Amino acid sequence: MKTQAITLGRHKTMKTYFFALCLSILAVLSPNFAVAQASENYEEILVNIDKNTLFTGDLSATATLEQRDPNEGDDVSRVQMFRRDSNNTFLMLFEKPETKLGQGYLNIDDGLWFYDPESRQFSYTSISESFGGTDARNSDFEASSLALDYDVASATEGTLGKFEVWILELEASNSEVTYPYRKLWVTKEPNLILKSEDYSLTKRLLRTSYFPNYAKAGESFIASESLFVDALVENKSTKFSLENISTATIPDNVFTKAYVERVNR
Amino acid sequence: MQSFRIAYRNVLRQVKRALLLGGAIAFGFFIFTLLNGFTGGLLDSVSKNFADLSGGHIYISGTEVSNLGSEISVIRDTQTAESALAALVDQVLSYNTRSSARASLIAGSKQETLQLEGVNLSQETDFIDSLHFSQGSAEEFLKNPIGILVPEKFLAKLGIEVGESIVVKTTTINGQQNVGDVIVVGSLKSQDLFAPGASAFGYAHIEYLNKLLDMSSSQYQTLNIYLKDLATIDLATTEVLGALAQSATVKPREEQTFGPPSPAQLGFGGLSSVAENERWKGTKFEVTNLNDNLQGIDALVGVINYTGLVIFLIIIVIIMVGIMNSYRMVMLERTAEIGTMRAMGVQKAGIRNIFIWEALIVSFSGTLLGLGLALITMAGISLFNFGIDSSFSLFLNQGQMQFKLSFLRIMGNILLICVMSLAAAYVPARAAARLQPAEALRAV
Numbered sequence: 119m120k121t122q123a124i125t126l127g128r129h130k131t132m133k134t135y136f137f138a139l140c141l142s143i144l145a146v147l148s149p150n151f152a153v154a155q156a157s158e159n160y161e162e163i164l165v166n167i168d169k170n171t172l173f174t175g176d177l178s179a180t181a182t183l184e185q186r187d188p189n190e191g192d193d194v195s196r197v198q199m200f201r202r203d204s205n206n207t208f209l210m211l212f213e214k215p216e217t218k219l220g221q222g223y224l225n226i227d228d229g230l231w232f233y234d235p236e237s238r239q240f241s242y243t244s245i246s247e248s249f250g251g252t253d254a255r256n257s258d259f260e261a262s263s264l265a266l267d268y269d270v271a272s273a274t275e276g277t278l279g280k281f282e283v284w285i286l287e288l289e290a291s292n293s294e295v296t297y298p299y300r301k302l303w304v305t306k307e308p309n310l311i312l313k314s315e316d317y318s319l320t321k322r323l324l325r326t327s328y329f330p331n332y333a334k335a336g337e338s339f340i341a342s343e344s345l346f347v348d349a350l351v352e353n354k355s356t357k358f359s360l361e362n363i364s365t366a367t368i369p370d371n372v373f374t375k376a377y378v379e380r381v382n383r
Numbered sequence: 384m385q386s387f388r389i390a391y392r393n394v395l396r397q398v399k400r401a402l403l404l405g406g407a408i409a410f411g412f413f414i415f416t417l418l419n420g421f422t423g424g425l426l427d428s429v430s431k432n433f434a435d436l437s438g439g440h441i442y443i444s445g446t447e448v449s450n451l452g453s454e455i456s457v458i459r460d461t462q463t464a465e466s467a468l469a470a471l472v473d474q475v476l477s478y479n480t481r482s483s484a485r486a487s488l489i490a491g492s493k494q495e496t497l498q499l500e501g502v503n504l505s506q507e508t509d510f511i512d513s514l515h516f517s518q519g520s521a522e523e524f525l526k527n528p529i530g531i532l533v534p535e536k537f538l539a540k541l542g543i544e545v546g547e548s549i550v551v552k553t554t555t556i557n558g559q560q561n562v563g564d565v566i567v568v569g570s571l572k573s574q575d576l577f578a579p580g581a582s583a584f585g586y587a588h589i590e591y592l593n594k595l596l597d598m599s600s601s602q603y604q605t606l607n608i609y610l611k612d613l614a615t616i617d618l619a620t621t622e623v624l625g626a627l628a629q630s631a632t633v634k635p636r637e638e639q640t641f642g643p644p645s646p647a648q649l650g651f652g653g654l655s656s657v658a659e660n661e662r663w664k665g666t667k668f669e670v671t672n673l674n675d676n677l678q679g680i681d682a683l684v685g686v687i688n689y690t691g692l693v694i695f696l697i698i699i700v701i702i703m704v705g706i707m708n709s710y711r712m713v714m715l716e717r718t719a720e721i722g723t724m725r726a727m728g729v730q731k732a733g734i735r736n737i738f739i740w741e742a743l744i745v746s747f748s749g750t751l752l753g754l755g756l757a758l759i760t761m762a763g764i765s766l767f768n769f770g771i772d773s774s775f776s777l778f779l780n781q782g783q784m785q786f787k788l789s790f791l792r793i794m795g796n797i798l799l800i801c802v803m804s805l806a807a808a809y810v811p812a813r814a815a816a817r818l819q820p821a822e823a824l825r826a827v
Contacts, residue, residue, distance in 0.1 A: 188492035229656070293557040293597070294451050294654065318562040319555060319597060350550055350562065352492035 160270040163284055166309035167302075168262045170339050173203040176368040177335055181210070184357040199360075200372050207373045211381065220382040226373055233375070235382045240375055264288070267295045278303045278312050297324065310339055315349075323349040335365050386733055390740030397713075401745050404702070404709060408749025408800060409756065411698030415796065416757035416788065418691035422684045423787030428780040429680045430613070433673055435513040436584065438481050438502070439607025440673045441620050443467065443627070445666040449557065452662065453654035456604055457556050460666040463631050464606045467668075470626035471619055476611045479506040480603035482592050486553040486585070488533065488565075490541040497533070497583040499553065501592030501603075509609070514586075518545040519569025524586070530568035532586040538570050545570055551587075555597035556604075558654045563595050572770075616672050624670045634669040699800065703807035706746075710738055710811035714818075721815055722823025735816035742808030743801060750797045761786040 183195040196214035201207075208225045212218040220235030223243070231240040268288035276285045288300040299317035304310065314327040331343040340363065348354035371377050394401045434440055445458035458464050461480075468475060482501035487494050504511055504525055511521045517535045524530050531551070543549060545567055552562045565587065590600045598604075610619055620636075627633050674681070714721070721734055768782045776782065 189494050290559075292451060293555075293559065294449065294453055296558065296560055298559050316560075318552075318560050320562055320595075322562040324552075324560055324562065350489045350552060351494050354492070354494075 160273040160284070160286055161265060163273075163286065163304055163309050164265040164268060164270065164288075167304060167311060168265050170308050170310055171262045171341075173201065173335065173338050173340075173365075175204070175336055175365050177201045177203075177340065177363065177365055178368055179340075179360040179363045180213075182357075182359050182361070184359075186353060186355045188351070188353045200368050202368060202373060209373055209378065211378070222378045224373070224375060224378055226375075231375065233378045233382075238379070238382070240378075267291060268300065276303070281312060282306050283312060284309075308339065311341075325349050333360070333363050335363055386736035387740045390737045390744060393737065393741055394744050400709060401748075404705060405745045405749035405752065407698070407702050407705060408746050408804070409753035411695055411702060412750045412753025412796065412800060413756045413760075414698070415691055415695040416754055416793065417760060418687060418694075419792060419796075420757065420761050420786035420788045421784075422687050422691075423789065424780070424785035425687075425778050426677075426680065426684050427787050428778055428785045429677060430673060431780065432777050433676055434609070435510065437607065437673070437676065438479055438500070438507065438510065438605070440610045440613060440616055441608040441623060442671050443606040443608070443623065444604060444669050444671070446669070447666050448657050448662045448664075449654075452657055452659065453558070454657050455556050455654065457598055457602055458604060458606065458666055458668075459599075459602050460631065461601060461603070461606075463627065463666070464668065466630070467623045467626040468608065470622045471608070471610075474610055474612070474615060474619055476609040477506070477509070478606060478608045479503060479510075480589065480606050482589055482596055482598065482602075482604045484553040484592060484596055486551050486595075488537065488541060488585070489550040489552060490543050490547070493541045495537050495540050497537070497585045499531070499551070499585045499587055499592060501589035501596075502586050503589050515572040517570045517572050519567075521569075523568045524588075527566055527568050528588055529563070529565050529591055530588070531565045532569045532571055533567055534583045534585065535570040535572055537583070537585070538567070543567060551595065553595050555595070557597060559597065561595050561597065563591070565591075613673075616674055620670055620672045624668075627668045627670065631665060632663045632667040634667060636670075695796075699803050702746075703803055706742055706804055706807040707810060710742065710808050711814075713738070713741075714811050714815040717815070718818065718823050721818050722820050722825075725818070725820035726824060731816040734818075735812045738808055738812030738815055739805055742804045742812075746801050746804035747797070750800050754793065754797075 178198070178200045181197045181199045183193075183197070185193045185195070187193065194214060195212060195218060197210045197212050200209040205227075206225070207227075208223075210223045212221040220233075222233040224231045224233065224240075230243050232243045233240050267290060269291050270286050271289045272287040274285045276283055282305075284302075284304045284306060286302045286304060288302065290298045297316040298319045299321055301315040301317070302311050303313040305312055310332055311327075311329055313329070316324050316327070318324050326347045326349060328345040328347075329341040329343070330345075331341065332339040333342040340360065341358075342360045342363065344358040346356045346358070443458070443464050444456065445460070445464065447455050447457065447459070449455050468478060480503060484499050484501075485496065486499040487496050502510065504521060514521065514532070516532075518538075519532070524532055538544065541549065548564055548566050550562060551565050552560070555561050571586075589603065593600055593602060608619075608623070610616060624633055624636065724734065725731075764784050765786060767784070769779055769784070770776070770782050779785070
């Protein structure tokens with residue numbers, strides 16, 4: 119009886135193993151499993167994009183924003199930009215147009231501040247706010263955190279112009295990112311975003327961004343030219359370009375309110 | 384009564400002088416009454432307009448802290464919020480729930496921004512009456528779940544007609560971008576608040592706006608209460624706060640900051656971050672009321688009233704000097720008459736009373752004239768309709784200037800004028816009474 123019991127037990131164990139093996143094979147063959155496995159790899163692309171665009175040092179440049187707005191009219195702004203991604207701070211000071219001369223956005227430990235030279239006062243603003251009323255958003259000038267904020271929902275290979283790209287569809291992994299859904303066209307080597315479509319919570323296209331040119335700054339890449347096209351307001355777009363890019367160390371006092379006030383005297 | 388009759392006759396004898404003195408009093412009283420009526424009506428109009436815009440007299444709002452430490456404006460614990468209404472027993476006239484968002488309306492290449500209020504018109508029946516439709520109607524709004532009402536000026540700015548579909552873009556309570564389609568079912572004659580560029584208001588169904596804000600249909604951002612009696616507003620606010628404090632976290636009244644709403648409250652930008660040591664669990668309730676919003680207006684009304692009072696007092700002092708000098712002259716003119724009367728047996732008090740009655744008749748008549756003129760002027764101005772889209776429409780009631788006078792205040796002012804006039808006339812009256820009959824008769 120005992121032997122039989124053991125045999126039966128072995129037989130049952132064998133059956134269990136076989137069943138488990140079949141399930142595993144089915145699982146591996148199933149599309150869901152494939153996406154799950156694939157997603158794991160594509161997450162790596164997001165990590166690479168963040169890494170490729172992450173600065174450990176400082177960056178300063180002259181940025182030009184050309185806005186086409188059928189409501190407000192066309193406008194060209196030029197800002198002096200100082201960026202320190204190691205502690206997520208930046209300063210942008212308007213040089214053009216005359217009406218915005220001296221205005222500044224200062225992102226430091228206690229938040230993003232807007233400086234108005236007329237009232238000589240700082241007011242607290244938000245990282246989600248559009249930059250200077252353009253299609254660019256303040257978050258566009260922060261260090262990329264795609265791997266942290268998004269999961270890859272699907273991925274395909276394709277081409278964009280002459281480039282071989284990964285086309286990634288992303289879903290926000292937390293409810294506080296500005297764009298809940300994004301679609302990215304990412305170059306294969308190195309992983310850099312060439313085009314991005316940003317969608318609302320209701321999955322409506324809000325804007326399309328193009329990053330045709332990157333400049334090498336140290337080990338990292340920075341988009342030296344970007345175009346943000348509003349998908350809701352016809353004929354509204356913002357072109358952003360960088361010149362005089364420098365990776366020289368920026369003095370600490372640049373990222374202070376006192377500095378912003380001083381340059382406005 | 385003999386003194387009164389003689390005083391009355393004396394006033395009629397010197398009509399020109401009486402008219403000048405009474406006219407000066409009437410003018411002062413007219414200005415002061417007009418100012419009092421204006422400020423009283425202004426406070427009433429602004430209170431009503433603010434209550435209509437905000438949807439009530441007392442406002443319960445709630446915030447919670449997200450997993451990422453951001454402050455989210457939403458009341459998910461609706462049961463606790465609504466249980467606070469029980470604290471007011473039968474003081475509540477009605478209540479409603481609202482959500483709101485800073486929203487961009489987009490039509491083709493045109494874009495306009497407004498404050499979009501999510502309302503439940505089945506709860507807010509009085510609110511319907513306060514809306515001035517230039518096109519469309521409340522019924523059409525009620526019928527269409529994705530219908531919105533926009534200020535009349537927006538139609539032209541967006542280049543659209545009532546009935547057209549447009550895109551609305553806003554930010555969810557979590558700071559995400561969101562977009563939806565709406566149909567403009569009506570346009571409203573807009574109220575420009577204080578200055579050009581101030582917020583314009585549009586209205587959508589709360590269920591639809593909640594979807595855009597990423598909230599469930601049963602949630603809301605404020606619970607607004609209309610009271611039966613506005614006089615109890617501060618006490619009622621304290622009672623509601625006390626009731627909420629029993630079962631939830633509340634923001635004490637002394638920690639609340641009033642004044643212009645912050646950009647985050649208006650829906651500009653994203654979320655405020657809460658310091659780690661200051662975070663709370665569940666919904667933190669805040670209770671504010673109409674008086675908090677009207678602090679600036681109260682101060683303005685106070686300044687106007689004080690300015691009016693100062694002007695009034697200056698006029699009174701001038702009038703008192705006038706009365707005193709006039710009755711000194713009267714005394715000199717009537718010396719012989721006074722001597723005759725004294726010789727005929729009229730006592731000192733009788734002579735004094737004649738002067739005092741004269742001053743009283745002139746001042747009382749002057750105040751009545753001033754009051755009459757003020758009432759006529761107020762009635763006349765009230766007939767003008769400045770339109771609800773005028774730049775000071777917030778101070779108007781349905782486009783008309785409203786005046787409100789307090790009976791007790793008017794009586795108090797009349798009494799003040801009469802007493803001051805008596806005080807001014809008393810010195811010459813006493814001097815006249817003290818004239819020696821023999822000396823006075825020498826003037827004959």
